[in-house]
Amino acid sequence: MTVWDDVVGQQRVQAQLSAAARDADARITAQSRSEPVPDASRMTHAWLFTGPPGSGRSTTARAFAAALQCTSPDRALGGEPGCGFCDGCHTALIGTHADVDVIRTDLLSIGVKETRDLVRRAQLSPAGGRWQVIILEDADRLTEGAGNVLLKAVEEPASRTVWLLCAPALEDVLPTIRSRCRHLTLSTPPVAAVADVLIRRDGIEPDVAHSVARATQGHIGRARRLATDERARARRATVLKLPLRVADIGGCLKAAQELIDAAAEDAKEVADETDVKETEYLKAALGASAGGRMPRGTAGAMKELEDKQKRRRTRSQRDSLDLALTDLTGFYRDVLVLQLGCGVALANDDVRDSVDRIARDSTPEGTLRRIEAVVACRQALDRNVSPLLAVEAMTVALRAG
Template sequence: MNVWDDVVGQPDAVALLQRAAAHPEAMTHAWLLTGPPGSGRSVAARAFAAALQCTGDPDGGAPGTGCGRCPACTTTLAGTHPDLTVVATEKVVIAIDEVRDLITAAARTPSVGRYRVIVVEDADRMAERTTNVLLKAIEEPPSHTVWVLCAPSVQDVLPTIRSRCRGVVLRVPPARDVADLLVRRDAVDADVALQAARAAQSHVGLARRLARDPEARARRAEVLDVARRIRGVPDAVLAAAELVDVAKAEAAAATVERDAAEKAELLRALGVGEGDTLPPKLRSQLRQLEDDQKRRATRRQRDVLDRAMVDLLSLYRDVLVVQLGADVELVNHEQSGAVEALARDSTPQQTVRRMDAVGLARERLEGNVAPLLALEAMTVALRPQG
């Protein structure tokens, strides 16, 4: 066992990061890990951070190998190492004040570790002004500091930032590798693991959720059923509203308990009891918390909707595979009947137009178009033509 075990299907990237962590002369103090969703950017970044802090296997392994057994490795992977800072925003963007705090942390000398490691898992979610604040810290970091930025592609990061970072490109791992990980790490049935890995298109986190949560599999099946149910404009409008309602409900379910706990913790810290009137001077702190929670819920809702559209794209991809007679595996094996029916009832040109409509809806959501409007336009375009 070592820290790299969960970095699935990335042998070249792992070899490069291992070499840098084990050999200080090969180190660079700013890294940019890029790869599509599901490629394991965050997992690779945390494994790299653990290897950088690794003090060596208690049985005699060298420092920097990422042994996975020393206290430095285990605390880094758990996110509790004192010289590790991780930013993984649950809001739409990373705030400029958060970046300023990172710069302050990066300037500190490590307290116990080999390096002070700053991991920014969502570097693409920084506005240009925020990124510019980060520029000098990355350009001239202290010798003991390592920045590890993650983004879907190099184009998602400003040229001034990416030109100062050493790039590592990750790829989407094979579905069977992801399934093997689920079997080994989570004791999931092999058939269920492979089905989940294919449905998640090798996204490890999503595959794990699908494999372990029957309700998540049922929700995905309902999303895919939208393609079959839309026969006209009224069906399309209803389907769009249903998708938005499901996303809102899932976002609320994922955040309501956490929101309540955060509010209770803040009130305790402010010395205010349950049901007490909050003094005017303290109301701004509560309002700030509520604003952050709203942003987190918005991000969650967008993520749920985007995932639903990715699932729809996978279905139409399978339809196109059948229509063209391509000799490749279907993503949605369990939906093969619906795939074949859609393939019979449409042409390859119609399928491509439908995929374009889904892609356009994703772009509109990213551009802050109202979700219901974006999805209504999409679902209307999905109805049978002629």
């Protein structure tokens, strides 16, 4: 076992990070012994991990953070940092290491206030004497103001602070920030590698593991969810029926409304799990009476929490819609595979009859237009277009395609 076990299909990136961890370890060792610091050019203070959804950006960043915190005595005998067993590796991987902060957001953006708090934490010396590691999983969600706040910290970091930023693409991060980071590009893992990790790590049956890995085209997180969550499988099955339901305008509008309703139900399920607990916790912290009456001066704090929960529900609904649109894109990709006779495996082999039917009744040009309609819908949602209007426009375009 090593810290890299869950980094799937990223051998080149893993080799670069392992080399950087060795240089970082050599630097720390030399400083602790008051020896001349060796050349450690493979290690730097700021890294930017980019790659498509499911490539494992945050998993790779966590593994690197664990390797930087490795305290295994085997290193003194020439062992590699990142053993996976020592206290430094273990606590970094499970999220309890005092010097590893993992920042993610369940809101639509990361604002200036949150970023200033993060920058202040980054100036602290590491409690364990090695590195202060800040993993920012959603660097693409920084507002422009928040990005400018972060820029100063990345330009002039504390001597033992390492920034690990994650984003889908290089263009999603401010140019001034990305120019000060070492950039690593992750690729979509092979289907076989994803199936292997599901079998080995999660105990998924081999047939199921290979099926969901193929259905999600190498997206590790979605593959695991499909394999373990019956509701996720049911929602995917509903989405994959949509291409057969857009034969007329009435069917288009009905399918769009059902897609929006399903996303809203997803968001409600997430909210039901967290909102009540958060609200009750805040009420208790603010000194609510036994009857639920709140002390004076607490209305502002309660309103702030309600606003946060509303923004979180909005993002949850957007994420659910995006997942459905990704499945829809995969369906039309399979249609195109059959139309062009590519001879590659279908991602959605479980709905082969539907794929065959659409492939026979349309042309490759029409399929490409349908894929473009799905992409346009995703872009419209990113621009805060009304979800219902965006999805209705897409379903009508799918009929016309």
